[in-house]
Amino acid sequence: MEILQIAVITLVKILIVVTLMLLTVSYLVYFERKISAWAQNRVGPNRVGPAGLLQPFADVFKLLLKEDIVPFAATKSIHTLAPMLALFVAFTTYAVIPIGPSVEIFGYKVDLVVADVNMGILYILALTSVGVYAITFSGWSSGSKYSLLGGVRSSAQMISYEISMGFSIAGVLLFAESLRPVAIVNAQSGLMWNAFVQPIGFITFVVAAFAETNRLPFDLPEAEPELVGGYHTEYSSMKFAGFFLAEYANMIIASAMIITLYLGGWQVPYIEKLGLPDYAVVLIQVTAFFVKMGVLLFFIIWVRWSLPRFRYDQLMDLGWKVMFPLSLLNLIWVAILIMIMN
Amino acid sequence: MLVEYIPLFLVIAFAIVFAFGTVFSSKIFGPQRPNPEKLSTYESGVQPVGTTHERMSVKYYLVAMLFIIFDLEVIFVYPWAVQFKKLYLDPSVGTTAFYAMLIFLVVFEIGYLYVYKKGGFKWD
Numbered sequence: 386m387e388i389l390q391i392a393v394i395t396l397v398k399i400l401i402v403v404t405l406m407l408l409t410v411s412y413l414v415y416f417e418r419k420i421s422a423w424a425q426n427r428v429g430p431n432r433v434g435p436a437g438l439l440q441p442f443a444d445v446f447k448l449l450l451k452e453d454i455v456p457f458a459a460t461k462s463i464h465t466l467a468p469m470l471a472l473f474v475a476f477t478t479y480a481v482i483p484i485g486p487s488v489e490i491f492g493y494k495v496d497l498v499v500a501d502v503n504m505g506i507l508y509i510l511a512l513t514s515v516g517v518y519a520i521t522f523s524g525w526s527s528g529s530k531y532s533l534l535g536g537v538r539s540s541a542q543m544i545s546y547e548i549s550m551g552f553s554i555a556g557v558l559l560f561a562e563s564l565r566p567v568a569i570v571n572a573q574s575g576l577m578w579n580a581f582v583q584p585i586g587f588i589t590f591v592v593a594a595f596a597e598t599n600r601l602p603f604d605l606p607e608a609e610p611e612l613v614g615g616y617h618t619e620y621s622s623m624k625f626a627g628f629f630l631a632e633y634a635n636m637i638i639a640s641a642m643i644i645t646l647y648l649g650g651w652q653v654p655y656i657e658k659l660g661l662p663d664y665a666v667v668l669i670q671v672t673a674f675f676v677k678m679g680v681l682l683f684f685i686i687w688v689r690w691s692l693p694r695f696r697y698d699q700l701m702d703l704g705w706k707v708m709f710p711l712s713l714l715n716l717i718w719v720a721i722l723i724m725i726m727n
Numbered sequence: 728m729l730v731e732y733i734p735l736f737l738v739i740a741f742a743i744v745f746a747f748g749t750v751f752s753s754k755i756f757g758p759q760r761p762n763p764e765k766l767s768t769y770e771s772g773v774q775p776v777g778t779t780h781e782r783m784s785v786k787y788y789l790v791a792m793l794f795i796i797f798d799l800e801v802i803f804v805y806p807w808a809v810q811f812k813k814l815y816l817d818p819s820v821g822t823t824a825f826y827a828m829l830i831f832l833v834v835f836e837i838g839y840l841y842v843y844k845k846g847g848f849k850w851d
Contacts, residue, residue, distance in 0.1 A: 388733060395734040399741050452760060453753040456768045458775065465750060472746035480738040500734035507805075508735070525779075529768040533779045537787060544794040551801035558808035618769055623753035627746070698850040701790075705848045709797070709839075713832060716804065720825055723812055 411441030424690040458528025467523035468627035475634035481505035485671040527619035535615030545704035550593035552712035556586040570650030586715035640681035
């Protein structure tokens with residue numbers, strides 16, 4: 386009986402979160418195009434619906450009605466598997482990210498997280514590693530040179546930055562004493578946000594997150610001027626849409642991760658001192674989470690239109706010679722900080 | 728204990744269905760009119776030359792090997808990180824918890840410096 390209840394509540398949560406994510410992704414694409422237009426002194430999408438607001442739906446229907454082309458040279462099974470893997474990763478990682486504290490709805494205690502598990506951080510790390518396969522498979526199986534180069538570059542880049550990402554997270558774990566995302570957020574009450582306590586770890590994590598999501602200045606896998614479309618050159622129709630969706634969903638997850646690990650999650654400093662009723666506090670906290678996310682997403686797009694792309698050797702140098710030692714340094718710094726504080 | 732993993736399995740099942748559905752929906756809605764020109768791979772408008780399954784530079788594999796070595800160290804650090812505060816506050820362990828990890832990291836850094844000196848981080 387209890388299991389059935391959990392299953393029903395979880396399914397409702399999954400539906401809500403996935404719908405929210407799909408809507409956010411569509412409008413993220415719209416806002417990215419609007420912001421890039423603004424950065425380049427253009428107008429951007431303005432034809433479909435008022436101010437172009439229906440553009441995302443037009444794009445989706447266009448992709449849905451396109452022919453699905455699989456080239457002769459491609460290895461068909463892996464070619465089909467790759468976008469599925471990308472989507473799978475993008476739509477599983479959200480499960481452990483908490484967007485608010487637990488609340489009581491109709492007498493049930495509901496956590497505002499899909500799965501509150503004790504190994505949440507390991508779950509995210511494991512899945513992001515699977516994400517590398519999606520890109521490597523798509524590059525290898527397409528039978529196109531551009532795809533292959535994009536896939537090779539991308540896998541080398543992602544695994545290089547995964548190490549500094551792993552060590553930065555270890556710094557967060559030192560404070561939280563748990564791998565449970567909810568515990569990590571709770572450990573950052575007041576102004577004890579990890580971004581302030583361990584700024585070096587924050588910076589290395591943010592840089593690694595950019596590299597992991599293949600966003601500019603780390604978008605070498607799909608550097609348009611040299612590699613056409615990179616690993617998804619040979620993809621069309623919904624398979625292309627799958628990669629596109631996964632890329633933007635990964636942006637959302639990356640910013641949610643940055644918020645959970647470093648920016649205090651849903652927490653608003655000292656809100657409990659204002660003496661507001663419980664439901665208002667929860668409402669403000671959930672809103673705070675989404676506001677933080679909006680700011681970070683804007684930051685990611687802003688960086689895209691402000692920084693030029695790295696050269697391949699610069700990117701690898703940064704990953705192995707700068708980020709990696711810095712994240713180690715951060716780990717030692719946090720350990721010393723804990724010893725001083727106790 | 729295991730009950731808290733049920734939502735995760737549901738999420739994974741949902742994601743698999745979603746991924747299949749998205750990728751195969753174009754088979755239903757999209758047209759299928761293949762021709763040889765359309766099915767050739769893109770190569771700036773000329774006939775594709777040779778195959779793609781050729782040998783890659785060994786440096787690429789070196790990155791993969793270095794990744795495996797260093798990423799394993801990360802996994803060794805995690806259990807320590809989770810337990811560190813408890814170990815430090817335990818009078819029978821104290822600062823040993825810190826120095827033990829420091830020695831581990833120093834040994835690890837010697838390996839890193841060796842790879843550095845050997846030119847393992849030169850990509851050109």
